[in-house]
Structures are given as C-alpha cells and as structure tokens.
Amino acid sequence: MNRPLNHPFWRSQMALTADQILAAQKANLETLFGLTTKAFEGVEKLVELNVTASKAALAEAQNTAQAALSVKDAQELLTLQASLFQPLAEKTAAYSRHLYDIAQGTGAEFTKAFEAKATEAQQAFVGLVDSASKNAPAGSETAVAVLKSAVAAANNAFESVQKAVKQASDVAEANFNAVSSQAVAAAKTATASRKR
Secondary structure, three states: OOOOOOOHHHHHHHOOOHHHHHHHHHHHHHHHHHHHHHHHHHHHHHHHHHHHHHHHHHHHHHHHHHHHHOOOOHHHHHHHHHHHHHHHHHHHHHHHHHHHHHHHHHHHHHHHHHHHHHHHHHHHHHHHHHHHHHOOOOOOHHHHHHHHHHHHHHHHHHHHHHHHHHHHHHHHHHHHHHHHHHHHHHHHHHHHHHHO
C-alpha cells in the first residue's frame, strides 16, 4: 500500500512529543545563555586589553614628552623619533594580535556551539527518518530511499561547508600573521635606515 507523504501515518511518524519539544527548548536556552556568557567574556577581555593599552600609551606619552623636552638639537630629536618608531610598530602588532586572539576565541566558541547543535539536529532527523522507514508500509521504499538520499546529501553539504570555513579561517590567520610580521620587519628596517 503506497501512502503519500502528507498521509496521517507519515505525519504521526514525524510528530514530536511535548517532552521532546520541551527538552529541545531547554537545551536551546542553555546554549543561548552559554553563548551570551562567552560573548560577555570576550567583551571583558577586550575592555581589559584596551585599559592596559591605554595605561601603557599614557605612560609612554609622558616619557616621550619628557624626552622631547630634554632634546638639545635637531639631530638628537631625529634620533629620539627613530627610536620611538620601531617599538610603536611592535606594540601595534602585539595589540592587533591580542585583539585577533580575543575575536578568534569568542568566534570559536560560537562556531563550536553551532556545530554541536547542527550535529544534534542532523542526528535527530536521521533517527526520525530511520524510525519512519522501519514503520513504513510496503511499497514506500522508493520514497524512503529518496528521503534518506536527501538527508545524506544535506549532511555531506554541511560537512563540506564546515571544512571550507575552517580552511578560510586558517588562511585568514596565516595572512594576519604574515602581515603583522612584515609590518614589524618594515618598522625595524625603517628605524635602522634612519639611524645611519
């Protein structure tokens, strides 16, 4: 007996119980609060980084102003300026690196939670399809096979997207590290050429 997909039998096979819905809502709420906590931790780290950087910049500005006031001639001023350029580039690169690490860490938490929820949803759906296929009436094998094939294709597509995102993230991090290293090297070269 061949039943269409909108037949009450199929609807009853795919219906979720109230307990399943409540459990899913509870898990989603826990995930939401966990991610909110991680977001606040990221903001706290960012605020801490900015306060530390601001204190250091204020202290350096004071030292630089005092050094500039004690300069006696133009050559000494040029030497002072050259000596400040390299540390500034290195500190800027370090600040950028800390900022990137905070963003990367917070983003990784969100990605991990999303992947866990997506995997959980995939497993639940596969279980639902398996359950429905075991209880399917004779003659509905083709519909079940099409449904299972669609689920497998969706799972493969999701895994491909996850791999592509991971690769893009790795490339972005490598590029960030390369640019940061080049900026510091350029500052060192500029400082060395000014000293000559």
